[in-house]
Each structure stands twice: as structure tokens, then as C-alpha cells.
Amino acid sequence: MATPAPGAPSAPTPPPNAAAAALDESDARRPGFSKAEMNKQAYAVAEAILRCGAILLVSGCQVRTVEDTMVRFGRTFQGVDDCNAYVTLTGIIVSVTADDDTVTKIVRIDSVSHDLWAVARTLHLAHRCEKDPMTPDQVMAEIQNIENAPLHGNRTMALAWAVGALGCAIFYGYTGPMLVTFAAVAVGALATFGAGLLSDRLLPNPYVGIIVQAGVATGVCVLFHRFFPTTDMESMLIPILMLLVPGMTFTNSLLDTLSGDYLSGVARLSVALLVGVSIAIGTSIVLHYSGVLTWSPS
Amino acid sequence: MVSLLIAAFGAFLICGAFGLIYNIQSPLLLALAGGVGALGCVAYQIVVDLGGGEPEASFVGAVVFSLAAWAASHFTHEPVIMFQAPALIPLVPGGDIYRMMSAFLVGEWSKGLEWGATAMAVAGMLLFGMLIVSAVPYSWSHLKQLGKDTWHF
Numbered sequence: 001m002a003t004p005a006p007g008a009p010s011a012p013t014p015p016p017n018a019a020a021a022a023l024d025e026s027d028a029r030r031p032g033f034s035k036a037e038m039n040k041q042a043y044a045v046a047e048a049i050l051r052c053g054a055i056l057l058v059s060g061c062q063v064r065t066v067e068d069t070m071v072r073f074g075r076t077f078q079g080v081d082d083c084n085a086y087v088t089l090t091g092i093i094v095s096v097t098a099d100d101d102t103v104t105k106i107v108r109i110d111s112v113s114h115d116l117w118a119v120a121r122t123l124h125l126a127h128r129c130e131k132d133p134m135t136p137d138q139v140m141a142e143i144q145n146i147e148n149a150p151l152h153g154n155r156t157m158a159l160a161w162a163v164g165a166l167g168c169a170i171f172y173g174y175t176g177p178m179l180v181t182f183a184a185v186a187v188g189a190l191a192t193f194g195a196g197l198l199s200d201r202l203l204p205n206p207y208v209g210i211i212v213q214a215g216v217a218t219g220v221c222v223l224f225h226r227f228f229p230t231t232d233m234e235s236m237l238i239p240i241l242m243l244l245v246p247g248m249t250f251t252n253s254l255l256d257t258l259s260g261d262y263l264s265g266v267a268r269l270s271v272a273l274l275v276g277v278s279i280a281i282g283t284s285i286v287l288h289y290s291g292v293l294t295w296s297p298s
Numbered sequence: 299m300v301s302l303l304i305a306a307f308g309a310f311l312i313c314g315a316f317g318l319i320y321n322i323q324s325p326l327l328l329a330l331a332g333g334v335g336a337l338g339c340v341a342y343q344i345v346v347d348l349g350g351g352e353p354e355a356s357f358v359g360a361v362v363f364s365l366a367a368w369a370a371s372h373f374t375h376e377p378v379i380m381f382q383a384p385a386l387i388p389l390v391p392g393g394d395i396y397r398m399m400s401a402f403l404v405g406e407w408s409k410g411l412e413w414g415a416t417a418m419a420v421a422g423m424l425l426f427g428m429l430i431v432s433a434v435p436y437s438w439s440h441l442k443q444l445g446k447d448t449w450h451f
Contacts, residue, residue: 114319116320116379120376151321164311167313167315170308171388234396245395247390251386251425254421258425283396287400287403
């Protein structure tokens with residue numbers, strides 16, 4: 001503390017309690033918030049932003065979109081001086097600065113899927129907060145609603161797989177008898193979906209599950225081809241395999257790389273390649289041992 | 299004309315189904331996602347019918363579905379990804395990749411590499427088409443801001 005000049009009126013004595021001093025100091029800059037409350041606020045904000053970013057990333061959003069949304073979202077909260085986020089495909093780090101204190105939180109992301117509904121609701125929430133700021137507790141309540149939103153049931157998903165495969169058969173064209181081809185495609189899609197459900201529960205690794213699914217799809221097509229020799233294997237198999245092909249993952253990997261997120265771009269490309277190789281392994285094993293296509297080492 | 303209608307119907311089914319798989323909850327949004335994808339696939343089919351190759355057709359298809367997705371997003375106030383993601387699926391070169399794999403399996407390496415190169419070209423053209431369209435609103439908003447800052451209008 002500076003020593004007052006001789007003859008100058010003496011400065012008011014500081015309160016004896018250091019915590020009270022911190023309170024007074026803080027109150028002058030942030031009316032209504034103590035320092036302890038600011039820390040708690042920063043933790044709550046960091047937690048809210050982290051959960052929001054996790055929903056976006058797990059639901060298949062691009063990395064740049066996740067980072068931008070988290071940063072803009074964080075800066076809408078009262079009392080937050082700065083907010084930064086670093087996002088990769090396997091983890092998110094967020095830091096929130098409030099009243100010269102920085103809170104950093106990290107979360108590990110285990111797997112990524114595609115949930116456009118969750119992406120849309122989370123982006124809407126971030127947009128609403130920019131127009132009309134909310135408290136962290138209100139945001140957490142909204143985030144929990146998004147996380148607990150119901151997904152489509154297994155029957156609806158099975159129907160979607162069958163209809164999607166039939167749509168592929170119609171769009172790409174087919175050779176051979178129409179009804180048998182469409183029946184093979186629909187049955188194959190349903191069997192592949194069922195294999196996927198079982199392998200999710202029983203197998204330790206998702207790529208082994210994809211090998212099984214590709215094998216089941218190929219097996220159904222081979223069976224139909226055996227009973228109906230006029231059918232074309234490609235016309236039956238490709239529509240079903242289109243359901244497994246990682247189109248969106250591959251596109252997002254290129255978009256991430258072009259946005260400068262090289263780590264996430266390469267990670268997503270690895271995922272897409274692994275899925276592609278798994279499909280190839282599953283299909284080729286069944287095709288080889290059923291005698292439809294024989295491996296040639298040359 | 300009939301082939302275009304069949305392509306549109308097939309694409310509508312694919313995109314609607316993938317919209318369900320990607321957990322789109324609203325029937326209106328599912329129908330719009332299907333419609334956006336159908337438009338892109340019709341554009342693809344038109345280019346193929348006129349003698350264009352797969353990469354060129356994929357580029358045109360990507361531009362058309364991206365434009366339609368932006369329009370649908372503006373109309374429904376939902377993110378563009380909700381319409382772009384399902385619309386992309388029919389144009390992804392899954393068939394080319396399967397043929398590449400089959401060719402490698404039976405030892406036809408040059409044929410397999412040909413299919414692989416086609417698949418990469420198609421994927422690149424899809425991405426290029428989507429990027430071109432997404433660059434337009436970005437550049438337009440920055441151009442408006444530049445105009446405001448320079449000429450104060």
C-alpha cells in the first residue's frame with residue numbers, strides 16, 4: 001500500500017477481514033457478484049459450454065462449427081471476460097475467464113455418431129442465448145432436455161434402413177427380376193440392421209461389428225443369388241452397403257482439413273478408411289468362401 | 299423424363315430414410331430433406347443423361363442440393379446441415395468403392411485403381427460443389443460489411 005504524503009489526509013483504514021476486502025473490491029467491478037460467486041459462475045459456465053460442445057461434436061458437427069459455437073455461447077454469459085475452446089475428435093478443452101480467474105475443463109469423446117436433431121436444438125439454444133442471455137442453470141436444464149430427447153425406436157430405424165436400401169436400388173438401377181431384387185435388398189437391409197444391434201451389444205469394437213454387418217449383407221445376397229440365379233449380385237449388394245458407407249464422415253474429414261483442423265481431419269479420415277476396410281473385409285470373406293468371387297494373389 | 303422421375307423418387311426415399319436414421323424428428327423436415335436430395339440427384343441424372351461423366355455430374359448435383367439446402371434452411375430456420383447431410387448420401391461413390399474392392403480381390407489391379415481414382419474424383423467434386431455454395435453467403439456478408447465500412451451505406 002502506498003504511503004500517504006506528509007500533511008495529506010490519511011487514507012481510510014481497510015477492513016480487517018481479507019474476505020470482506022475481496023468482497024468489497026469485487027462489488028465495485030461486478031455489482032451483485034462476490035469473488036467466490038464469480039468462480040462458481042465460471043465453473044458453471046465452463047460446464048454448460050463443455051456439455052453443449054460435446055453434444056455438437058458427438059452428433060457429427062464439424063470441429064470449426066463446434067469451436068465457434070462454444071466461444072460465442074460462452075461470451076453471452078454475464079460476468080465472463082473471455083472464453084476459449086479447443087476441439088478435436090477425441091476431446092474438448094474449454095477455458096472460461098471471469099474476474100481474472102480462469103477455469104479450464106476437459107472432456108473425452110469416445111465415439112461420434114450422427115444426430116441432426118441434437119445439433120439443430122443446440123445451435124438454436126446458442127442462438128437464443130446470444131439474443132437473450134440465460135443463466136448457466138437455465139442452459140444446463142435445456143441441455144439436459146436435448147440429451148434426454150427420445151430417439152426413433154428400433155422398428156422405425158429398421159424401416160428406415162429397408163426404405164433407404166430400396167431407394168438406393170431404385171436410384172442406382174438394377175439388373176434382373178425387379179421383385180426378387182427388391183426383396184433381397186429389403187431383407188438384406190433388415191438383417192444388416194439386426195446384426196448391427198446385436199454386434200453393438202456383444203462385440204467390443206465397432207469395426208468388428210461393421211465386418212459382421214457387411215458379411216451378413218453379403219450372405220443374404222449370396223443366398224438370394226443361389227435360389228434365383230437370374231439376379232445380379234451387384235444390384236442387390238451395393239444398395240445395402242450404401243447404408244454402411246461412411247459418406248458423411250469422409251466429407252466432414254475433408255471439410256475439417258480445409259478449415260485448418262488438420263488433426264481432426266486426419267482422425268476422421270482414419271475412421272472413414274477403417275470403416276471402408278471393415279466393409280471390404282466382411283464382404284470379401286463371404287464372397288470368397290461362397291465361391292462368388294475368388295481371391296487372386298497376383 | 300421417366301428416368302428422371304424414377305431417379306427423383308429413389309433419391310427422395312434415400313434422403314428421407316437417412317433423415318430418419320440421423321434422427322430428424324419432424325415429418326415436414328424429413329419431407330424437405332427428401333426433396334432437397336431429390337433435386338440434387340435429378341441434376342446429377344440430367345448431366346449423366348447429357349453425356350457427362352460421374353465427377354461432373356456429382357459437382358452439379360452438389361451445387362444444386364447445397365443451394366436447395368440453404369433455401370430450405372432459410373425457410374425453416376433450421377441449420378443447413380439438417381438438409382445437406384441426407385442429400386449427400388445418394389451421391390457418395392459407394393458403388394465405385396465396392397467395384398474397386400472386387401477388382402482388387404480378383405487381381406485386376408489396374409481396373410481397381412481406375413475405380414478408386416473415379417471414387418476420389420467424385421468425392422472431391424462433391425466437396426468442391428458444397429464449398430462453392432457455402433462460400434457465396436460468407437463472401438456476400440463480408441462484401442456488404444466492406445461496403446458499409448468504406449462508403450458508409
